Amino acid sequence: MPVRIGTLLTLLLERPISLYAAAVLRIGYGFLYLAFLLREFPHRNEIWGPGSPWTPALARQLFDQTGWASILTLSDSRAYFEVCYTAALVISALFMLGWRTRAVSVLFAVVVTSFHARAIYMTDGGDTLILLMVLYLVVTACGRRWSLDARRTRLRASAGKTVRPPLDRASGELRRHLRDARLTVITVLHNCGMLVIAAQVCFLYGSAGLYKVQGAAWGNGTALHYALNLDVFQPWPGLSAVADEHDVLLAIACYLTVLLQVAFPFVLFGRLKYPVLAMLLGMHVGIAVFLGLPLFSGAMIVADAAFLPDRFYRSLGRLWRRTVRGSGSGGTADECRAPRALVPAQSERAG
Template sequence: MENEAQMTVSVGVLRWLSDRITAVWDLLTGRPLSLYGASVLRIGYGLLYLIFLLREFPHRDEIWGPGSPWTPALAHQLFEQTGWFSVLVLSDTHVYFELCYVLALVTSGLFLLGWRTRVLSILFAVVVISFHSRAIFMTDGGDNLVLLMSLYLVLTACGRRWSLDARRERLKSIRASNAPTSTRSFLASQLRYARTTLITVVHNCGMFLIAAQVCFLYGSAGLYKVQGALWGGGTALHYVLNLELFQPWPALSHFVDEHTLVVAVAGYLTVLLQVAFPFVLFGRLKYPVLTMLLGMHIGIAVLMGLPLFSGAMIVADAVFLPDRFYTFLPHLCRSVVRRTDSGRPVPGRAASRGAVPAQGGPGGTSRSKRRVVLPTGRKL
């Protein structure tokens, strides 16, 4: 009897484990997950890096070019120790550097638009790695996050939605529906199915890596803050607001710092949100948490002058919004526009409501007739 009970338990455990493995396999191979989220990441990071390169365009030679204090020879010595690489140091001529900078701008713009995304995602990752490693001592957390996300996006199908590739595929499917159907061989069908399955698995693994990276970032930042006495005492943001290096608008920083209670509550709330973030992703509580994190990053961008870091974090948070949220946005925008248009008066109709009706004539109000008695006795 005891052996039979042990066998039953073993069979039950094996069956549960088999069901879990089957569920995970179906999740990985069933369909691409969060295609809209991947497209938002592509658009967001492509736009951020394009703006970044355009903003630093006047100072490009001092930061990355041959005129930089960190010369290409020094960069080569560092690359031998760290294993980094950069296409910017393949030549130390100004013509080559200007050509690389223009190609980086074009690559970021095309990646933003989603043109030939498979190839452009690799080129975009090469661009980010090259510029990051060329001036690695001038980077911050935002640059590091953009670098990691550019590598992860290579694995994803980030051009399936809101892209020129999606438009081209839609037009191609329309033309294919009108054309006569062609019979495919069994081998060609199997190869096409294997390719689709492989792309789906790689895409889903890439999205899981992105989600895990963001969770690890928030969780480690929150746990690191918990260990600090300043965050525990609620005074950390007070010292942050008084750092001259992070005061783009000193008057605004001093104004916020005057509200001591608000600053202390914001500090405790920051730690709570970061620690709790990985645990609220599978429920409806994630929506208010993401909204508060959005406000926190906007505050960092405005008060501390770190727009690239805040923008990178806001774009990364978008991966946790489901596809139904992004498909609902166009309907919401159309309904808002429809309500706005319905509230506006129609030009011809609005004027006719308050207009004075015509006097006399067909359809007009009849004038009251009075009889005037003339001295002669005749009536008009």
């Protein structure tokens, strides 16, 4: 037991976990929210702006009771709202690209929280999941891979470090200790953030599966039949009607959904998780197509990506370089071979 505890402490304090998965979460949620804001751009004033039926004054009254806050309610001016919306688009794009990620991740969390709180009665499970995930990503080193920060660090390393004036022994020791302490804090925060993200997804799947088990519609395999016949969940009524004709397949899909969700937390430490993740991917694609919930499905698919190991993403990177840039190019090979003992700051200035 002491050996296991020591191994866990070493993993928590010295070795960053799932750096590529954190990058995928950053790219995925940044892209989803950017696409979401662009999609609702023609209706932005009616949803979040001064022209919304849920006026800023009503929102502020609700905040007094719930404790929420939003930068969108600081002013009733249409010009102020347009500036905030434009800034939200820019911040989402920068977060997705990984530019000054340490600081931009905080701004992105403020953006998501503000838009979520401003139209709280129009949100669903997908909005809530994105909100939770971007809050967790603030403490992770999600800009260390596949980002502009990583590219800048790589170029700086290849160009050679700036020669600094020599320091006396005491100053050098102090600087080294401070640097080591800073890297340890970053490592611990990153690892804790990724573990919390994993626990959040496990709790989500487990609780959803156990909740479904208690329902008669899921027990007799008719839940999807009723969902396909709700007008609010019919983006393509013809497609829903065709799917509803296959009673046996719908019943199998019901039972398989419950089984996957309940079993998910118990298959994460074996190879069985890969077929489970593949089936969950198919399930979420089906929810997006048949039930018209693309944001929710996208948020869940991105969350599931946290459980794929870094070697999987490194193999994707190598495949990308071979197919798009050619086997002789690409600048991330050194990054893949870099030591993983510590999580460096995301940039020398902003880390």
